Amino acid sequence: MRDHHAESIAGDKQASRLIVAIDGPAGVGKSTVARLLASRLGYLYLDTGALYRAMAWAVIESGRDPADTDAVAALLPTLSLQMQFHQGVAAVLVSGRDVSSELRTPAVSAAASVVSAIPAIRTWLLPVQRQIGEGGAVVAEGRDMGTKVFPSADVKFFLEADPNVRAQRRHRELVAAGHSGALEETSADLTSRDTRDRSRSIAPLVPAQDARHIDTSNLSATDVVDQMMAVIAAKL
Ligand code: DC
Numbered sequence: 001m002r003d004h005h006a007e008s009i010a011g012d013k014q015a016s017r018l019i020v021a022i023d024g025p026a027g028v029g030k031s032t033v034a035r036l037l038a039s040r041l042g043y044l045y046l047d048t049g050a051l052y053r054a055m056a057w058a059v060i061e062s063g064r065d066p067a068d069t070d071a072v073a074a075l076l077p078t079l080s081l082q083m084q085f086h087q088g089v090a091a092v093l094v095s096g097r098d099v100s101s102e103l104r105t106p107a108v109s110a111a112a113s114v115v116s117a118i119p120a121i122r123t124w125l126l127p128v129q130r131q132i133g134e135g136g137a138v139v140a141e142g143r144d145m146g147t148k149v150f151p152s153a154d155v156k157f158f159l160e161a162d163p164n165v166r167a168q169r170r171h172r173e174l175v176a177a178g179h180s181g182a183l184e185e186t187s188a189d190l191t192s193r194d195t196r197d198r199s200r201s202i203a204p205l206v207p208a209q210d211a212r213h214i215d216t217s218n219l220s221a222t223d224v225v226d227q228m229m230a231v232i233a234a235k236l
Pocket of ligand 1: 026048049050052053109112113114116117141142143144145193197
């Protein structure tokens with residue numbers, strides 16, 4: 001899997017193949033920041049939310065109820081999941097089908113939050129994520145990068161932002177992607193996903209003890225990346 005990415009990594013920047021972990025709730029700007037940071041470093045951007053979304057997509061596609069733990073677990077042996085990288089852009093393939101453009105709908109978002117609380121799903125995805133990140137030179141973004149998937153990451157960040165700012169950001173993204181719906185609906189969605197992500201018994205969304213916290217409410221993505229680079233520069 002890493003081979004697909006090798007061509008896009010600038011050789012000299014790879015002297016230190018760090019693992020950078022970025023966690024935080026939805027709408028804090030994780031994806032934008034992680035993508036920008038990965039591009040500055042010449043690193044791979046590992047969007048683990050896309051993997052959970054792909055699992056949710058597969059559950060919906062199979063006609064199963066995302067909340068039916070046994071039915072979801074029974075689907076797993078029939079699935080294969082791959083992330084392919086070309087010039088820093090990742091495609092997610094479920095059993096060979098590229099589902100990348102179908103992962104950001106509200107239905108998939110809601111189902112991803114539900115299936116991500118199922119232990120069998122998290123256990124199944126753990127080696128998938130580690131295999132992509134194990135060679136380092138990766139910016140891994142999700143909810144449990146610093147606590148569970150890469151507990152020995154070289155640098156860990158936990159992003160936070162005011163809930164209203166997060167809802168507005170997520171709403172703008174959805175509108176830009178052609179989805180309709182009121183801001184209030186996006187806000188309610190975020191709140192319920194947050195509650196689920198933070199309160200689940202397995203790998204809940206919590207900051208790693210050694211994570212640096214950044215409040216992105218009043219910062220641009222570039223500001224956040226600049227702050228991160230200042231920390232990372234010391235390790236390169
Ligand atoms: O970051 P995102 O919105 O694309 O994530 C989709 C869902 O997947 C989200 O509700 C939480 C879950 N998720 C998770 O539980 N662990 C991760 N490492 C990444 C995402």
